[in-house]
Amino acid sequence: MTETIREFVECESPSDHPVSVNRFVDLVSDTVAPFAAVRRFPGGTFGKHLVCEMRLPGRRKSGRVLALGHSDTVWQLGTLRSMPFRKAHGRLWGPGVYDMKAGIVFFLFAVRALRELDIPAPSRVLLQLNSDEEVGSESSRALTEKNAAGSKAVLVLEPGTGATGKLKTARKGVGGITMTVRGRASHAGVDYEAGASAVMELARQLTRIAGFARRERGVSLNPGIITGGTRSNVVAAEARAEIDIRVIRRRDAEILERRFRALRPFDRRCSIEIEGGLNRPPMERSAGGLRLFRIARKLAAELGIDVEESLSGGGSDGNFTAALGVPTLDGLGAVGEGAHAIHENIRIDRMADRAALLAKLLATL
Numbered sequence: 001m002t003e004t005i006r007e008f009v010e011c012e013s014p015s016d017h018p019v020s021v022n023r024f025v026d027l028v029s030d031t032v033a034p035f036a037a038v039r040r041f042p043g044g045t046f047g048k049h050l051v052c053e054m055r056l057p058g059r060r061k062s063g064r065v066l067a068l069g070h071s072d073t074v075w076q077l078g079t080l081r082s083m084p085f086r087k088a089h090g091r092l093w094g095p096g097v098y099d100m101k102a103g104i105v106f107f108l109f110a111v112r113a114l115r116e117l118d119i120p121a122p123s124r125v126l127l128q129l130n131s132d133e134e135v136g137s138e139s140s141r142a143l144t145e146k147n148a149a150g151s152k153a154v155l156v157l158e159p160g161t162g163a164t165g166k167l168k169t170a171r172k173g174v175g176g177i178t179m180t181v182r183g184r185a186s187h188a189g190v191d192y193e194a195g196a197s198a199v200m201e202l203a204r205q206l207t208r209i210a211g212f213a214r215r216e217r218g219v220s221l222n223p224g225i226i227t228g229g230t231r232s233n234v235v236a237a238e239a240r241a242e243i244d245i246r247v248i249r250r251r252d253a254e255i256l257e258r259r260f261r262a263l264r265p266f267d268r269r270c271s272i273e274i275e276g277g278l279n280r281p282p283m284e285r286s287a288g289g290l291r292l293f294r295i296a297r298k299l300a301a302e303l304g305i306d307v308e309e310s311l312s313g314g315g316s317d318g319n320f321t322a323a324l325g326v327p328t329l330d331g332l333g334a335v336g337e338g339a340h341a342i343h344e345n346i347r348i349d350r351m352a353d354r355a356a357l358l359a360k361l362l363a364t365l
């Protein structure tokens, strides 16, 4: 597994570099070709999406299980030079090793193990790898939803939560809102009264929206970017904030969006425009997802591993499948730390049990 993970990590695949992503998709295709039927789907301006139907033992198949992951990483081409793949301190390090190339490898080894041990899988098994997950999954979403809709369960190969690799039964929904304030420009000295500062108006609005957060309900918002104005001696005609929003419940997103759209300017000479909303619906903790988690926990116990469940503040493509009502279990990939960070790494001592858990799930579901 270490050798395959090294190959995968050393084949860099940043979301915004389709040629590289396609090279990685080819590498995965070559790896699964001996035991799967492979199809590629266009990804628009991104790389190709990959869907592989696994050939697994067992004559009678009923229903389908979808294993879901992504081929892209957040790391720019050439990151390997400063952050090479390496094995140290009982861990594997490198760009994308944790999020989520190791998870893909675990799945491939699970399939190989079932084949080599001739253990039947009761369902057909599809693996789908999207090329644009790290940038919002715009081009893959429809394909994900189509494949999920016909499946009885979705297993997401994203990393687990925390040092022990907790599975994810819920994920926050994620969205982005752009607030544009338009005021009236004027000379800050000669004509100050004639101006209506969009910057001042935006500042007042930001303190107002801070009150929209509901910590106890998991509703948060972050104005991560603000821009506006042209020069310090000009009353600003325009100012803008880009706000990340997160919710645990879909209903809270609706309430939040309504509150944003109801905002009125303090200074009547200014106007406020609200664009955007929820991109990924929340993966709400559901009966179907919990049933999958309980099965996984029982199977993990047979391996001597105690797995726990968790709520993740981040989104994945599992958000889309869960929102369709398809039982979804996420976080089945690597145990490690440092997603999107230079210390990204996975624990070697937890590679075998993660692959084994995936194999057991495929043999059970």
Ligand SMILES: [Zn+2]
Pocket (backbone or CB within 6 Å): 070, 099, 100, 133, 158, 159
């Ligand atoms: Zn990921």
